[in-house]
């Protein structure tokens with residue numbers, strides 16, 4: 388169920404929001420890396436915005452809970468095992 392829908396219904400949404408944040412931020416990194424690959428060296432230099440997209444996407448896997456922490460949270464919620 389979508390996180391927004393859970394919020395609307397007043398239900399717990401912490402695990403689902405971790406899944407959404409993890410998936411969306413990692414997908415953004417994958418997409419930005421693909422764009423850099425297509426642009427080659429031009430994807431690295433500042434003449435084009437691709438390098439900025441890569442950095443902007445990468446930081447999304449860090450703030451508001453890193454991908455590693457999201458995985459630990461989701462894993463704990465699904466298995467009951469606390470690996471922190």
Ligand SMILES: Cc1cc2nc3c(=O)[nH]c(=O)nc-3n(C[C@H](O)[C@H](O)[C@H](O)COP(=O)(O)OP(=O)(O)OC[C@H]3O[C@@H](n4cnc5c(N)ncnc54)[C@H](O)[C@@H]3O)c2cc1C
Pocket residue numbers: 446449450451452453454455456459471
């Ligand atoms: C641009 C930007 C804006 C920010 N804005 C805010 C803000 O407005 N408010 C706010 O409160 N904070 C903000 N932050 C802080 C951000 O939330 C933290 O950077 C983030 O929580 C990660 O904490 P840390 O940098 O201390 O990394 P650390 O906790 O030191 O982690 C370092 C690395 O170790 C990994 N790691 C840590 N523990 C484990 C573990 N148990 N198992 C596996 N890997 C682990 C992490 O995934 C990470 O890769 C911002 C950060 C950035 C970069």
